[in-house]
Amino acid sequence: MTLPRSDSPPVDRLTEIDPRIREAVTWSREKADLYAVDQYFREACWAFGDIVPQMLGIALCMLKPEATAGRRLRPALRILREEGFHPVDAVRFRHDRLTIREVWRYQFNIASRERIEAMDAILPSTDTVALVLRDERWSPGALPAAVRLNALKGPADPALRGPQHLRHRLGVVNGLFNFTHISDEPADVLRELAVICDEPRRDLVRRRVLAGHNARPEVLATFQDLEGEHPEHDFDLEASWRRLEAAPGAPGEPARRRARGERPSLDTVLALTRATPVDSPHRWDLLTVVTHLLTEMNVPGVTPSVPNVTEAWRPEGVAVGAAS
Numbered sequence: 001m002t003l004p005r006s007d008s009p010p011v012d013r014l015t016e017i018d019p020r021i022r023e024a025v026t027w028s029r030e031k032a033d034l035y036a037v038d039q040y041f042r043e044a045c046w047a048f049g050d051i052v053p054q055m056l057g058i059a060l061c062m063l064k065p066e067a068t069a070g071r072r073l074r075p076a077l078r079i080l081r082e083e084g085f086h087p088v089d090a091v092r093f094r095h096d097r098l099t100i101r102e103v104w105r106y107q108f109n110i111a112s113r114e115r116i117e118a119m120d121a122i123l124p125s126t127d128t129v130a131l132v133l134r135d136e137r138w139s140p141g142a143l144p145a146a147v148r149l150n151a152l153k154g155p156a157d158p159a160l161r162g163p164q165h166l167r168h169r170l171g172v173v174n175g176l177f178n179f180t181h182i183s184d185e186p187a188d189v190l191r192e193l194a195v196i197c198d199e200p201r202r203d204l205v206r207r208r209v210l211a212g213h214n215a216r217p218e219v220l221a222t223f224q225d226l227e228g229e230h231p232e233h234d235f236d237l238e239a240s241w242r243r244l245e246a247a248p249g250a251p252g253e254p255a256r257r258r259a260r261g262e263r264p265s266l267d268t269v270l271a272l273t274r275a276t277p278v279d280s281p282h283r284w285d286l287l288t289v290v291t292h293l294l295t296e297m298n299v300p301g302v303t304p305s306v307p308n309v310t311e312a313w314r315p316e317g318v319a320v321g322a323a324s
Contacts, residue, residue: 017045024052025186027312031106034306035187040102044190047202051210052186057138058209059085059149060189062181065095065126069233069284072170072179073129073223077216079169080133083152085145087215089132089208092222093196095123102195103181106306112296114266118176121273122287126230129222130196132205134212146182146189147313153182173235176291185309233284237292240285250275251282254289266293 015036022032035041048055061080067073077087093099100116100123101108108116135145154165156175161168172178183189193205208215244255250272254264273286 015042017042018049021045021049021052022187024056025190026309027185028307028309031187031306031309034106035191038105038191040194041187041191043199044194044202047194047199047206048190051206053140054209055190056140056144056186057135058088058186058189059133059135059145060183060192061085061131061133061149062192063129063131064179064181065123065128066173066177066233066235066287067129067179068126068226068230070173070177070179070235071227071232073226074220076166076170076180077131077219077223079166080131080149083149084135084137085133085149086136087131087219088134088211088213089205089215090219090222091130091132091193091196091201091205092127093130094127099195103192107304109305110298110302112299114270114294115176115297117270118290118294121270121290122176125278125283125287127226129219129226130192131219132193132209132215134209143313144186146185150182150184153180174291175297176294177235177288185313231281233288235284235288237288240288244282244285244289247282247285251280251286264289264293266290269293 017036019032022036026032026035061076063073063076067076080087095103097120100119104111104119133145133149135148138145138148152164152166154161154167158167158172163169166180166182167178170179183192193202197205207213241255241258244252245259246252247255254269254272257264269286269289273283273290276283276286
């Protein structure tokens with residue numbers, strides 16, 4: 001498939017993005033129309049629109065702050081490599097309120113207020129490492145790399161996961177401490193790269209994708225740096241309560257009230273977490289408590305603003321996630 005460069009003439013009234021690009025990166029017409037006027041997707045098309053056939057072999061996996069604290073960085077890289085995904089680039093960045101809302105822009109309409117506030121507390125705690133991955137099992141016409149990796153991630157419901165799923169193999173703690181964010185399909189790979197990368201950084205991603213760059217050495221160096229900066233955490237709820245109970249001052253107050261038979265509220269612990277510096281030894285214990293106090297992840301009865309189209313990519317008779 002040959003696609004035009006991004007300076008091609010406008011093709012419809014609201015966007016200049018060629019409909020063939022949109023059709024190549026998502027099977028959802030609704031999503032294609034939304035993304036066509038999304039500024040991040042537009043910028044991604046300026047950078048990658050003429051190499052969409054190559055980008056279909058690229059997936060994006062963000063290793064979140066809890067992956068550093070829980071020492072899941074190297075296990076995640078090992079599992080990805082075993083499944084045929086090789087890093088051609090790694091983007092290290094720190095989430096803030098705006099990047100959180102932009103990465104999850106089309107999913108946050110279903111998120112509860114408490115879930116969003118918890119993510120605001122967790123995600124800026126350390127840097128995130130976004131791995132740009134080449135699927136070595138991909139070939140033209142095969143299932144896009146992003147869709148295969150998204151299927152490999154496994155369902156959110158632990159009861160539906162199998163031993164082959166990334167979430168199972170990493171030992172996901174709960175709905176918020178799940179260690180990774182994986183882009184759903186090629187449209188999301190493009191858009192999310194534009195959220196976290198400015199134009200020069202996107203150009204570097206492009207060059208590395210085309211060159212088949214081996215980013216493994218720099219990925220390992222980044223892991224070493226992050227683990228040197230941030231102590232390991234066990235995500236053990238009862239151990240976190242015990243450590244907090246012994247902590248002096250405000251961080252220990254909810255645990256001491258709990259020991260007296262009171263039940264601290266999520267809002268109270270969230271407020272305390274926000275007031276605790278990210279480098280405090282009590283920060284991850286507070287975050288662990290937050291993730292267990294949160295009971296309502298989504299707003300009942302509300303559906304995402306874009307559909308989950310993973311199943312739409314499945315060739316008839318072929319399971320999503322199967323190797324090409």
